[in-house]
Amino acid sequence: MDSSKGINVDMRVRIGALELRNPVMTASGTFASGKEYADFVDLSRLGAVVTKGVSMKPWAGNASPRIAETASGMLNSIGLQNPGVEAFCAKDLPWLATQDVPVIVNVSGHSLAEYVAVAERLDSESAVDALEVNISCPNVDEGGMAFGTDCTSAADVTRAVRAVTSKTLIVKLSPNVTDVTEIARAVEAEGADAVSLINTLLGMAIDTDTWKPKLARSVGGLSGPAIKPVAVRMVWQVASAVSIPVVGMGGIMNAEDAVEFMLAGATAVAVGTANFVDPGATMRVVDGLEQYCRLRGLDRVSAMTGAVSR
Ligand SMILES: Cc1cc2nc3c(=O)[nH]c(=O)nc-3n(C[C@H](O)[C@H](O)[C@H](O)COP(=O)(O)O)c2cc1C
Helix, strand or coil, X not given: CCCCCCCCCECCEEECCEEECCCEEXXXXXCCCCHHHCCCCCHHHCCXXXXXXXXXXXXXXXXXXXXXXXXXXXEECCCCCECXXXXXXXXXXXXXXXXXXXXXXXXXXXXXXXXXXXHHHHXXXXXXXXXEEECCCCCCCCCHHHHCCCXXXXXXXXXXXXXXXXXXXXXXCCCCCCCHHHHHHHXXXXXXXXXXECCCEEEECEECCCCEEXXXXXXXXXXXXXXXXXXXXXXXXHHHHCCCXXXXXXXXXXXXXXXXXXXXXXCEEEECCHHHHCCXXXXXHHHHHHHHHHHHCCCEHHHHCCHHHC
């Protein structure tokens, strides 16, 4: 809240049982577990920290090169590299618990059983406020996106995870589908408290000197400003198809981008690739959103959610 320019803007939003002090989160995989950014970002000014993806066992990720720059974006094929849920709980979570910010842990799996095992393990941790189940990673051969591109599999994962956790459950959707609203409806019907979208778009880049793909895995996930119009369109479609909150992301670089997502129907937003360009990007978006509301005479940020369709 800031009354310096005459208007108090209520920046709070609600996602499931979680009340966030503002709508700005970090996008999974672009902010590690937050510690690495603590010199640049006051974590207590974020709506929530969304951690990198966590699986049951440690994953080494894919072979390098696994990052390639593209026009207005980047391709990555990291492949959910992480030290496993036990190491996460032992090393990252205790530090996050000392920070005054809601913690949303991104859950990965190669199989339905792995999603369930990770969710069950995290359910016992009081420092975890919510789970974001990633059924949309394009960079693994088994699991990941395979669960998010088919209504039945998306519903199965959501139902199974719902059964083992009472924490706020967000399901992260893939844009690599014909009709994203079908998947959103399927996970809502199985008890998801919110959906987040979009994960990266499957893409490819080729080196014209070597005639080889720029990524060792050939294909990867495209993120950054290049995908923003696709993401805004999907958020708009999903927001009118479900009644649970939508967390919008994909190419948010500044507060105006975040406003666009909220007008399309997002209750909250996540900042991803922008963190690599400017580690303080999330703070600019938080400040800019509040400033935008004040200039427009809005006394609550949530008034923007879905306004384009009203
Ligand atoms: C390097 C990198 C790693 C990512 N890792 C994850 C991950 O572990 N889990 C996940 O759900 N999404 C992951 N994502 C997807 C982002 O969270 C986000 O959905 C996507 O990048 C679109 O947002 P952006 O354009 O703002 O980056 C990753 C993205 C990048 C660029």
